[in-house]
């Protein structure tokens with residue numbers, strides 16, 4: 001026993017060492033000893049002490065340094081060398097798709113009622129993901145003008161990919177696998193996965209088409225969501241950076257992709273993956289995204305799929321735009337007719353409408369019970385052949401694999417319960433077996449029927465795709481990660497929500513829609529869900545804004561998207577953008593009105609964001625004061641910003657000129673808290689704005705000073721203060737306050753909204769840990 005245990009421990013140790021010996025070294029380029037003619041030679045001399053070490057990537061800008069496999073002894077000695085700012089262990093990050101272990105979502109035509117009718121667009125979106133399927137019609141360059149003059153990137157050759165695969169839509173494509181191969185080994189995978197920008201997974205192709213896909217008519221997924229598919233910014237250009245491979249995405253490769261994207265001249269970076277809960281100076285993703293921001297690049301990132309847990313949001317830095325996921329106004333209804341005349345409503349994108357056999361006959365129903373993430377699938381003893389199989393597979397269960405196993409066991413169809421979710425939020429999955437997905441309440445009805453009947457039978461049928469014009473969207477998806485921001489409570493996260501449930505997008509030819517090896521279907525479109533799909537909607541919107549306002553930097557675009565977003569449900573209308581605005585956006589997981597912890601400022605409305613009226617702008621110096629407020633040392637400050645700066649003006653984090661206000665209740669306990677913000681008028685002529693506060697009465701007294709802002713011309717900046725005081729003492733559990741400050745233009749159309757949140761950080765964050 002003892003012997004076995006020590007073998008096991010040895011194995012674990014060896015494994016840990018093997019899997020964590022790639023490091024990323026950040027150096028101060030100014031400290032290069034003069035004998036070295038280049039930085040590269042300097043870096044080589046640092047790692048050359050061991051013959052097994054070799055440099056994987058050299059970083060030239062915006063971060064300076066290298067990645068390499070290092071022995072523990074090297075790590076110790078390198079840390080002490082002059083010029084070394086920091087040494088980060090490499091890490092594997094994962095895409096924010098719901099597909100992987102749990103829900104795989106699917107389908108819907110991208111709702112792009114806000115297409116800008118610009119004749120050309122010179123905005124370039126860098127998509128850092130799994131690559132692209134370049135032959136897809138979504139990436140046709142028909143009618144696009146010449147490649148934007150500011151593009152300096154390249155189209156890299158590789159397995160089944162060369163420069164002929166780039167065009168005026170896909171203007172550049174590269175791949176980065178050095179970090180991945182050092183971590184996981186080369187082992188044959190390069191061919192299967194295409195050691196090139198070509199996408200063998202589908203995710204990158206999907207995301208790129210959501211952001212900037214060209215219009216494709218008659219698209220759809222096996223007869224569902226048929227119609228015109230196009231990206232949010234159909235005329236924007238795509239630059240592909242492939243960093244994600246079968247087992248994940250290495251931080252060292254992602255950093256290299258950021259470096260390329262910045263030097264290539266992208267305007268926007270779209271990143272559907274993330275990291276969280278590491279102080280910014282320890283988190284390379286925060287660091288490289290800061291540097292991208294400094295270069296004027298708008299960075300959109302996904303919030304993560306860890307909801308509805310509070311404080312689950314990833315990608316916390318204020319310099320990125322963090323995107324949560326909502327539903328859209330499409331539905332794929334399907335019905336289960338039980339033999340006792342009870343009908344059950346669900347969703348399906350895999351029941352063919354013309355499948356008369358299934359529509360017509362009642363088939364025996366067999367329950368295989370409940371599944372969770374630790375269940376083993378084994379149907380060998382069970383008779384599922386020729387039956388409709390009912391199962392309850394909640395949470396992080398590989399439902400697609402379950403469907404595949406049932407198909408192999410010759411079941412005729414599957415009814416699968418996704419648990420207690422709002423029926424509107426059920427993610428439709430591209431199962432290999434005809435499947436109806438239902439919610440927990442409906443599942444109880446079926447369970448009861450099966451238990452009370454010796455010979456339970458049912459027939460199932462699909463109603464196809466309906467556009468729910470009578471049914472407003474969005475609802476915040478349960479899976480969308482929630483605030484508050486556990487790293488910096490003074491910065492509200494997520495920033496915004498965008499469509500992320502059942503989104504139709506382009507798909508690779510190399511993989512079936514379910515992502516299972518045994519799925520031999522091929523579809524040029526697929527339906528997926530996740531904040532992964534929400535993020536490129538914001539990237540596309542940013543590209544539209546950038547085309548209209550080429551001089552706007554990332555913070556202006558972000559401010560415009562946030563202050564013009566809506567917290568109301570609305571009907572999408574293809575032609576009119578919005579035809580109605582109704583009640584508050586609700587939270588799928590509770591049915592209640594969504595809070596800023598669920599939706600940030602609200603759901604994006606790109607057309608409105610073109611003309612925001614006022615903007616909250618922010619520059620490098622504001623971020624230095626912000627980082628000083630986090631008590632960062634001079635070295636930590638330099639690691640994040642890449643510059644030597646001093647803390648002369650440290651600010652409380654909530655004082656950052658952010659288009660959202662989040663204050664911890666503990667601060668208010670000791671007296672009034674004064675929050676200062678500054679807004680810039682981006683319209684011509686003189687304009688008057690009046691303050692309107694919305695939110696519940698009681699607990700807090702909130703005041704705005706002044707209540708009126710008079711701008712005499714474009715680019716004028718004016719400040720205002722929001723004063724928060726406690727009212728009648730504080731009560732436990734009542735410290736939470738959600739509201740907003742709206743600056744309404746007098747005699748004009750602009751409404752500039754800034755959400756306000758007061759919450760007890762301790763109660764929330766400590767409560768969560770228990």
Ligand SMILES: *[C@@H]1O[C@H](CO)[C@@H](O)[C@H](O)[C@H]1NC(C)=O
Pocket residue numbers: 117
């Ligand atoms: C776009 O603009 C062009 C020229 O201004 C116009 O002819 C065309 O009808 C517009 N298209 C849409 C969909 O509004």
Ligand SMILES: *[C@@H]1O[C@H](CO)[C@@H](O)[C@H](O)[C@H]1NC(C)=O
Pocket residue numbers: 160161162163164
């Ligand atoms: C590039 O790819 C195209 C299409 O796959 C192929 O026809 C062509 O020969 C390739 N060119 C080079 C230089 O490899």
Ligand SMILES: *[C@@H]1O[C@H](CO)[C@@H](O)[C@H](O)[C@H]1NC(C)=O
Pocket residue numbers: 339340341
């Ligand atoms: C179901 O409806 C049919 C026709 O309406 C009727 O003949 C049958 O008795 C009903 N069955 C049950 C179990 O109610």
Ligand SMILES: *[C@@H]1O[C@H](CO)[C@@H](O)[C@H](O)[C@H]1NC(C)=O
Pocket residue numbers: 370371372373374375
């Ligand atoms: C999974 O289900 C089994 C049996 O129903 C149960 O014992 C186990 O606790 C469940 N695990 C989780 C993680 O829910």
Ligand SMILES: *[C@@H]1O[C@H](CO)[C@@H](O)[C@H](O)[C@H]1NC(C)=O
Pocket residue numbers: 378379380381
């Ligand atoms: C599945 O269950 C059967 C008996 O019910 C058993 O013989 C078989 O080995 C199991 N298969 C797996 C893969 O566990």
Ligand SMILES: *[C@@H]1O[C@H](CO)[C@@H](O)[C@H](O)[C@H]1NC(C)=O
Pocket residue numbers: 629630631
């Ligand atoms: C920074 O340090 C000051 C003074 O010690 C302290 O009051 C403040 O809470 C610290 N801020 C953070 C974010 O830790």
